[in-house]
Amino acid sequence: MQSRSRLQTILATLALHVGAAALIGYFAYHAYTGDHGLLAKRNFEQDLQQLQQDLDALKTQRAALEHKVSLLVANQLDPDLLDEQGRRQLDFIHPKDIVLLRSK
Structure with a gap:
């Protein structure tokens, strides 16, 4: 024992x-x-929020561009937009136009 x-x-x-x-x-x-731990989840959520903000900004920009393109359709052409685009591409200005220079 x-x-x-x-x-x-x-x-x-x-x-x-x-x-x-x-x-x-x-x-x-x-x-x-860890790789799938609480800190990683918090970082993923922050990245998701940032990417969602970027997506919203891009959607707004795309909507503005789509609206601008819709104004250039041949059967409903906007004369002001046509004039603006023509002056921009040909570098013409009207004598009564005010030109604002901005640096990029």
Whole structure:
């Protein structure tokens, strides 16, 4: 009959608890900082918000361009837009026009 000493029993229990705590700590650390953890989720959400803002800006820009193109359709041509585009491409100005120069 083998009998364990009280110290061996306490040390075995303590080692089991320390090992379990280390294992739980390992998984908790990686759940927070891992590739699919909470920090990564927060970064993905921030990227998603930024990309959504970019998409909204591009949709607005596209709608403006589509409207401008619709004004150039042959059967409903807008004379003001035609005049503006012609002057811009030919670099003509009217003597009564006010020219504002801007630097890019």
